[in-house]
Structure formats: structure tokens, C-alpha cells
Amino acid sequence: MAEAASQGRKLTFLERFSYGGGDLGYSLAYNMAGAFLLFYYTDVVRLPAEAVGTIFLVARLLDAVIDPLFGIAVDKTRTRWGRTRPYFLFTAVPYALVFIAVFHVPDMAQGWQLAYAFVTFKLLGILLSAGSIPYTALMPMMTLDTQERLKLGGARSVGTSISVILGTAATMPLVAVFGGDDLQAGFTWTTLVFAAISLVALILLFRNCRERFEDKAVASDFKAFPAIMQMVRNRAWLVCFSFCLLYFIRFGVMLGLTIFFAKDVIGKPWLIPVMLPMVSGGLLIAAFIAPPILARTGIRAGCVAAIAVSLVLFAFMALIDSAADWQLAGIGVPPLLFPYFLFSITTSITITAIFTMAAESVDYHQSKHGVRYEGLLSSGISVSTKVGMAVGSALAAYVLAFAAYDPASVTDAARGDIRLAYYAVPSVMLILQAVAVLFWPMGGSKDITTGEGRTDWSDPAEGETA
Template sequence: MATKLTLTERLSYGLGDMGTSLAYNMASGFLLFYYTNVVGLPAAAVGTVFLIARLLDAVIDVVVGIAVDKTRSRWGRTRGYFLFVALPYALVTVALFHMPDWSEGAQLAYAFITFKALGILMSLQAIPYTALMPMMTLDTGERLKLSGMRGVGTSISVVMGTAAVMPLVGLFGGSDQKQGFQSVAMLFAAIGFVCTIALYRNCRERFEDTSPANFAILPAVREMLQNRAWLVVFASCLLYFIRFGLMMSATAYFAIDVLGKPWMISIMLPAVSGMLLLSSVVAPPILARTGIRRGCVFVLGLSAVLFALLPLAESSVPLFLTVYIAACLATSITITAAFAMIAETVDYHEWKFGSRREGLLSAGISLSTKVGMAIGTAGFAFVLGAAGYAPDAVTDTARDAIRWAYYGSAVLLLGLQTVVMLAWPMDALRETIRNDIAGRSPAPAE
């Protein structure tokens, strides 16, 4: 049964991504820069902090996902998380960019604690958010519309969390970058809080897992690992976010130290995923016509080719940015598709195992994004450390390391993601699965 969603629901769902992503994008794009260039911490040590903190999310995300599947409350299964996590998430966002004047060891400990807290609270907000979509509607067209709105929320948060950060740091802090980052973090925390409350107030859960809340955990995890659709989305998102994490961390260094054009940060960083704003409009009709598998394979291959051509375009800024933005648009189509694909892993799971497990499946995908970001961010920090990067005396060796980490990782990871997408099963099975589920599912809650 198709469920038509209201415009308010779709808009509020899109705002929900801003509630989580705004602080996360600022941290992804500038936290390494803030720690190394503003606070003065060593890059390799910061990379280790990022990597350990994110790898610990492997346990946390699974625990949160299982908790969502076991939750039965007056607010539903997901909405209570938005209500009670919104304020703590905002407060930790502020703390993240408020480094005390302590010793280096104490500052690294503070960085780990606050970054880890951000990750935990993000799990408590992002996993229920992702789990909410398949609870709102079973219709693929409506899910693609929700994915488009989520893409809008993501792209706005990327533009604000990347392109707007340094101008706002200058506006609020002047020559005092430390004060500027603190002020921007406070502003983004307030905006994120309002967006999350809008999600809580306006989005409804219509379809619920009718299986018992007290299920055995290990068999549920084993079933998740046997879900082919989930495995494809997990691997695809892992590869996407390794590349995303590296590029978000590396772009400021690439623009300043390789291209010698700091102003390009405000164009290149938003384009990494800011093209989702355009993708949210063009992707749903394209993917509805081509199918998710065929459409994603084409744009991933195209993007890999475009990134491979970028080194040849460095001498011409207009040509470089044209090729770069086109490549980013192509990859953005795949992340719009991924939002709908995550919901379809729930349908596949119910069809194969008789339970929906929205929380656990969403937790697994959230884990792939966090581990991917950790590997990408820490990997680039290790590249800087190995190349002997020093902000005040950048060597040719360091520049070459930044350049080829930037280009080479993109081509390799996009190629691998293309291969993974060839295994996506739902385009061929969707109608069979939907018909089987419809024949045994109860009517949606009113």
C-alpha cells in the first residue's frame, strides 16, 4: 500500500539530516585543521585519536541499533531519541571546538573524550533517523522523495559546515581563530538543535516490525550479515566515506599547499558532497528510470574517470573546477541513491527472515560511514605525518604526498565502489519482495 507523505513531513525529514550533519561536517572539514593549525597538536597524534574513537563505534552503533529495535515507547521507536539527544548533541558540539589551554597530553585526552562523545551522541541520533524512513513509507517513489529531501538537508549542512566556516570564523573571531571556531560551533549547535526538534514533531512512524521486541541478538546479527542487499550498501558506504573523510580532511591542505589558492577551499569543500542539492532534484527521476544498480554503476565509473583527469587540469582553474564539480555531482547521485537503498535493505530482510530490524540494519550502515570516515581522516593525517608536514615550512615532499593522496585515493575507491554496486539485488527482486510482504503485513498504523 503506497503511503503519500505530506510536504511538512518531507521537509522535516530533510531538516533531520541537518540536525545531525551540520556539526559533523564542520568537524570533518576543520577539526584536524583546528587541532593542528590553531591549537598546535601534532598531526599523527590527532589522526590516532580520530581512528581509535571511530573504531570504538563498532560496538556503540550495534548497541544503539539493537536498542532501537527493542524500543517501544510513547514516542514510538525512534522519535524519543531525537527528543532526548538533541540538547546533549548541541552541547558537545560546542565543547569540541573549545580546547582548554592545557598540556599537550591533556589536550589530546580532551580531544579524544569530546570527539568520542560526539560519535556516541551522533549514533543515538543518526541511527534512529535512518531507521525512520522505512517506518514512514513502503513506497519506493516516496522513499526517493525522502532521499531527495535528505539530500537537500545534507547539502545545505555541507555548504554551511564547510564553505561558510572560515568566513564565519573571520567574522566572529577576527584574527583570533580560536574564538572564531568557538562562536561558529555555538551557532551550528543551535541550528542543529532546532532542526532535530522539527524532525521529532512532524515525522510519523506508520509501519512497525511486528516481531517480538525481546529477540536474540547474535542470531539477529548473523541474519544481518546474510542480507545481500545490506552487505552491498555497507561496502558501498564504507568506500564512499573513506574517500569522503580523506577529501574533507585534505581539501584545505590541498588548496593551500598544492594549488596555492586558499580561496578554492570555499568552492571545493562544499562540492565534495554539496552537489547533493542538485542531485536531490535530478537523482530520483534518473534512478527511477535507470534503476539504482545501473544508474549508480554509470555515475561512479564516470566520476572515477573525471578524477583521473584532474591532475591534467591544474594549470587552468576554470577547467579544474568544472571537472571537479562534475565529478562531485556524479558521486552525489550515488549517495542520494544510498538513502533509499538503506530502506530497501529492510524490505529484503523482512522478505528473507520475517523481521524488519530497522535499527540494527541502520546501525550497521552508520558503522560503515563512521569507520570509513575514520580510515579516510586518520589515513590522511598519517600521510601528513609520514611526509613530515609542518604548517610553517611545507616541503615539496609533503606537497606531492598531499597531491597524490587526494587524486589516487579517489580513483581507486570509486573504482572499487563501482564493482560493489554491480551486486545490488533489489532492482530485480523489488516487485516480488513487495508483493510477498504486502500479502502478510498488517495495515499501517493511523
């Protein structure tokens, strides 16, 4: 009875605010790196693009091994602070310090610079895993109510959008203010400011968000391999993993190439702090409109519809782009910005869906296997996020290498290659996302994220009923 009453308890504004701020704390460094680390390495430190792409790819692929270890650690953790909150407390300061180090490559031989770049970037990824996996695992422990989870997902989307605003729109203006013509000094001071913001956000997460539901069926000495085998047989988790992986491949490619698309293809460098923040603006708007939309349509139908609209908008943007020569046209504000902004909103609806899907896959796991394993399942989603960004960022770097990109002299052929990749790769990823989410399991005759309370988790495709 006590647990049933607790399940119906509405979360406070402070809890939702602090939970959403947790994404700001962990994503700020991540988004700044995603948007500007390729530019920082190639144009400030002057490292070769193909080597940078390999650093991104190898460092993040190692997360496929590292992240499940952190997930298992969360499920085995038993402390007076709970299972997730100690990780927020003890990773906050190291994460902030390594973030600063990533954007402060010393002046030394190029080989040593590449080694430094790899080590610091990998350390940032490890610390991100140590905090973000428990963070994702926290949501299903805070509430069992799907509607409350959608609200938490919306709050997290707000935190994500603010991190993207700061990590993209504010970065280069702050670099200019702090460093002037000295880009390295500008990046150093900017990361100091952002690291302080991250630290405050993570402290609030630790103080104000509590675990209310503990899976007593999971012993602290459980065997990892059987648990992993159960995870990969969890259909809801597999769909969430695939959907998230494809989303972040697309996001990584677009984030990495937008700088070069704006300044070299369109020929308007001032669009960099305009186009990148439009992504965050889309996230912010979607954070408010996605929960009621998804609550009415369900995860599957809502995501497919959002992706279909996104593809139409992106095609319209490409059509506008192909109809004008931006190097010669005297147009002040390119008209492609309007469909680009709407595209950012519609694709961002799926982020709230991903956050909720991750929590629902824990419930699905319990219905099929009798245990929850919040940490392990969350680690798999973390892998998809970081590997997706790694593949996307590496693809962006390899596009530059393929195009023989030279920041001192950009050829028309290079511009053409960048333009083609900017439209083709995201479109393919969106289509694959739509295919993936079609396999999202159903609860009875309804999607698992619709209706009142919990559903029965029957899955006609599997022939099982919980």
C-alpha cells in the same frame, strides 16, 4: 486493507521537509568536524598530526561495537512516541553541547589536550549514533512505497547538502567574522550558531515525522546475537554497508585534504571556501536529479554509470592539474574547478542511492527472515558511515605525517605527497564502490528500486524466492 491504503498514502511536503532537515541536524557537526577538525587540531591547537589521526581512527572504530547496541535498543524500544522519535528528543541538546566542546580545546599541557580531544570527539560520535541510527531506521517506518522513499532520500540529500554548505563554505568566513585573528574565539562562536541550527532541525524532525508501519513480528525481548547473524547474511545489507563504507572513506580523505590541497598544492588559499562548498552544491543538484535517474535505471546500473563518469572527470581534473605549475602560473580561477564540480554532482547521485538501499535492505531482510529489525540494520549502515569517515580522516592525517607536513614551512616533497594522495586514494575507492554495487540483489527481472510498487525479491544468485 487499512495498511494497504496507508502504504499508498503520499507523504506531505512538511514530512519530507522535516525528514530532510533531520540530516542537517545530525550532519552539520559531522561535516564541520570532517572538514576542519584536522586543521583545528594541527594549526590552532598545534597537536601532532599522527596523534590526531590515531584519535580519529580509534574513536570511530569503537563505533563498530557501540552502534549495533543502539540499533538493538531502537528495535527493543516501545514508547508513546514510537520506537525512534524519543531518541531525537533526548539527544538533541547534549549533541549540541558536545559539538561546541569539541572545538573548544582548553589551553593546557599537550597530553591533557590529546585526552580532551579524544573524549569529546568520542562523545560526539556516541551521541551521533544515538540519534542518527533511529533517524535512518525511521524511513522504512514512514512509508513502504519505493518512490516515496526515493523522495525522502532526495530530501535527506538536500539536508546533507545544506549541512555541507554551512559546515564547509560558511565555517571559515564565520570564524573570521566572529574571531578575527583569534581563531579559537571564531571557532567557538561558529559552533554556537551551528549548534542552535541543529537543535531547531531536530525538534522539527521529532514533531513532524511519524512511524506508520510497525513490525509486530519483532518482540521487545528478542535475542540480539541471532538477529546480528541474520543481518550479516542479508545480501542487500552487505552491499549497502560496503558501498557506504567505501564512499565515506573517499569522502573523508578528500574532505580532510582539500584544505591543504588548495592552500599548499595549488597555492590559492581562497579556494578552500570554494572547493568544499562545491561538494555540497553537487549534493544539492544530485538530490533533485538522482531520484528520477535511479527510478529509471535502478540502483545497480545507475550507481555504476555515475561512478564511471566520476572517474573520467576526476582523471581529467588530474590531467589539468599536472599540466600547470600553480605556484608560478598567474591564473585567477583554476580550470580544474569545472571537472571538480561535475565530479561532485555525479558522485553525489550515489548518496541518494545509499539512503534508499538502506531502507530497501529492511524489506529484503523481511522477505528472507520474516522480520525487519529497522534499528539493527540501520546501526550497521551508521557504522559504515562513521568508520568510513574515520578511516578517511585518519588517512588524511597520516598523509600529512608521512609528508612531514609543517604549516610554517611546506616543502615541495610534502606538496607532491598530498597531491598524489588526493587523486590516488579517491580513485581506488570509486573503483571498489563500483565492484561492490554489482552485487546488489535483484527483484525478479528488475532492480528492486524500479517498477510500480513492490517487487518479488527473487534473487537468482542466491537461488531463493521470497
